[in-house]
Amino acid sequence: MRYLVLLYGDEALDPTPGTPEFDADMEGYVAFSELAGDAIVGGEALQPSKTARTVRHGDGEVRVTDGPFAEVVEALGGFYVLDAPTLDDAAELARHIPAVASGAAEIRPMVEWTDLADERGPTPAGAARYMATIHGHEDGGETPDTMAWNEGAQAHGRFAEAAGDAIVAGAAVHPTTTATTVRVRDGELLVSDGPFSEVVEVVGGFYVLRGTPTEVDAVGSLVPVGPAGAVELRPIMELGG
Amino acid sequence: MAERGAGPDLVAEVFRAEAGRALATVARLTGDLGRAEDAVQEAFVMALRRWPTTGVPDRPGAWITTTARNRALDVLRREARRPELEAVAARSALEASPPILHPVADDQLRLMFTCCHPALASDARVELTLRLVCGLRVAEIARALLRGEEAVAKRIQRAKIKIRDAGIPLRVPPPELLTERLASVLDCVYLTFTEGYAATAGDELICHELCDEAIRLARLLVALMPGEVGAEALLALLLLQDSRRATRIDTEGGIVLLADQDRAAWDHDRIAEGLARLDQAARHQQLSAGAAAYLLQAAIAAEHARAASWSATDWPAIVGHYDQLVALTPSPAVALNRAVAVSYADGPAVALPMLDALAGDARLASSHRLYAARADVARRLGRAGEARALYIDALALAPTGPERALLLSRLAELDVEVAARS
Numbered sequence: 001m002r003y004l005v006l007l008y009g010d011e012a013l014d015p016t017p018g019t020p021e022f023d024a025d026m027e028g029y030v031a032f033s034e035l036a037g038d039a040i041v042g043g044e045a046l047q048p049s050k051t052a053r054t055v056r057h058g059d060g061e062v063r064v065t066d067g068p069f070a071e072v073v074e075a076l077g078g079f080y081v082l083d084a085p086t087l088d089d090a091a092e093l094a095r096h097i098p099a100v101a102s103g104a105a106e107i108r109p110m111v112e113w114t115d116l117a118d119e120r121g122p123t124p125a126g127a128a129r130y131m132a133t134i135h136g137h138e139d140g141g142e143t144p145d146t147m148a149w150n151e152g153a154q155a156h157g158r159f160a161e162a163a164g165d166a167i168v169a170g171a172a173v174h175p176t177t178t179a180t181t182v183r184v185r186d187g188e189l190l191v192s193d194g195p196f197s198e199v200v201e202v203v204g205g206f207y208v209l210r211g212t213p214t215e216v217d218a219v220g221s222l223v224p225v226g227p228a229g230a231v232e233l234r235p236i237m238e239l240g241g
Numbered sequence: 242m243a244e245r246g247a248g249p250d251l252v253a254e255v256f257r258a259e260a261g262r263a264l265a266t267v268a269r270l271t272g273d274l275g276r277a278e279d280a281v282q283e284a285f286v287m288a289l290r291r292w293p294t295t296g297v298p299d300r301p302g303a304w305i306t307t308t309a310r311n312r313a314l315d316v317l318r319r320e321a322r323r324p325e326l327e328a329v330a331a332r333s334a335l336e337a338s339p340p341i342l343h344p345v346a347d348d349q350l351r352l353m354f355t356c357c358h359p360a361l362a363s364d365a366r367v368e369l370t371l372r373l374v375c376g377l378r379v380a381e382i383a384r385a386l387l388r389g390e391e392a393v394a395k396r397i398q399r400a401k402i403k404i405r406d407a408g409i410p411l412r413v414p415p416p417e418l419l420t421e422r423l424a425s426v427l428d429c430v431y432l433t434f435t436e437g438y439a440a441t442a443g444d445e446l447i448c449h450e451l452c453d454e455a456i457r458l459a460r461l462l463v464a465l466m467p468g469e470v471g472a473e474a475l476l477a478l479l480l481l482q483d484s485r486r487a488t489r490i491d492t493e494g495g496i497v498l499l500a501d502q503d504r505a506a507w508d509h510d511r512i513a514e515g516l517a518r519l520d521q522a523a524r525h526q527q528l529s530a531g532a533a534a535y536l537l538q539a540a541i542a543a544e545h546a547r548a549a550s551w552s553a554t555d556w557p558a559i560v561g562h563y564d565q566l567v568a569l570t571p572s573p574a575v576a577l578n579r580a581v582a583v584s585y586a587d588g589p590a591v592a593l594p595m596l597d598a599l600a601g602d603a604r605l606a607s608s609h610r611l612y613a614a615r616a617d618v619a620r621r622l623g624r625a626g627e628a629r630a631l632y633i634d635a636l637a638l639a640p641t642g643p644e645r646a647l648l649l650s651r652l653a654e655l656d657v658e659v660a661a662r663s
Contacts, residue, residue: 001408003408084408085408085410086408086409086410087358087360087407087408087409087410088409088410088414088418090408091360092418107407109406109407109408174406174407177399177402177403178402178403178406178407179407180360180407188421189421191358191359191360192359192360193359193360193361193362193363193365193403194362
């Protein structure tokens, strides 16, 4: 089974790139990669939330503004897509992610994960990659095999056609009622029901998009969202290699 | 001659006794709770149709489980036209399974760990355990827990969907997860018992069904996980507390406090078994924090069970157990109980500042028990006016009819005392 692991933590505690603390943090992630091995299907680190832009739909208008979908202390800092036989296995892997020691991981079972990175090739000069997370209210379209789901799938199909090469990856996740949050405190794994935060919860899924800021704003505005929904566009931290 | 009671009543009785076991086994065979539930349901529908004419089979549980297994197999065969890997795997597991002669107790243990998984909401864990392991109907669960039927049904449904879609495994956790997960199972059983033993709303203090189910589950855990000291300690605690069940309410449904209970009417078989279990559990050197907490609570219950009378209670020993419990689980409810024990060990004047200190704790702000405890201590210190005001505060917060009645009678006694003095 595929699981989306969303990493949340206090950005104020994140080390600055170039410092020894940052390098130590990176080593922690390298160690996690070695431990998890093939179980890691995908994953990215994100730039701080202040670099985000947000597309909001409402009153028949689409507006793009600077800043994250919601100002929160513990923001999304990155994600993994893990392949694990059960939720227990996913949680046991997640406990070794450095961010989980001080923050938390929200584990969401996935309906679908499409990774087109190989097909798309390297990111062209002037373009950058963004994680486009979908927010808003769940409207039933997140439950597979329902009519609302089928309508939603069609809308996303039309979006994929319109967006073309701008889509690098796409994920559909089960509703937030299937979410589980894990933390590690004093070496103990704490497992609880529900999303990490109802304020910033990801609804339905996300895309990885690429392009210039203007292009990504335009494509991000086309991502299907529910009424009064929003899409947060967050630059991905390119770690090289 | 017509079969004795082969009608709906008997089927309902068998359902109650066997549904949980049948479900646990079919769920293991299919790896799918939803399918298993449908199949068990259908098996009982068939029983309702057949047993009145064919008579009740010798082993109704095995009949239900086998029929449910066959129903599940039929469904999987029908679905084979659109083969999914899962369905194929489940079908071959089912076809390979030997005939079911008796239910497998291990299956119930597996199911309990799934129902009590920490990734499910705490309310849902208790409800799901009662529904799936104990075979209670949603309406019965809602009534027993005094929760809305619709809300219970919704939570159970949501939890089942989460088990399926989030991949919560149907298994006894591997050794490295066992301690942590067992704690969640024990807490669920304990919550079930306390919900039954001291209802949190309504006009009846005790729900006997929940107490009985909790003890049944605790026994199952002890039988299936020998050497797990936490399970043993929990069973000791439940047996010792439950030994007083019949004397805790009078014929009118009013509360009888520990001091006034008829100790001769306590269930002495339960006490003997509880004390023996406690001895057994106390022999272990290595304890998890959860197990130690149940052991200490059982030790406190044992002090009461051993005391020949209220005045013979060894309060200093009880305070000693509470000291350890406070260190282990620093909750305000434990601190409150400790202060009450101190009021009997060292006198109300010593306990009063402890209770006053707890009055600032927001977690006890809506607890009638803190007000009632402070009122009792004030009364014992001869401060009638203060006691009266505190009883009235407690009355406003008391959640059940019997608790309100007890507080009203305390107020009446206080008025008589004051009148006698003036």
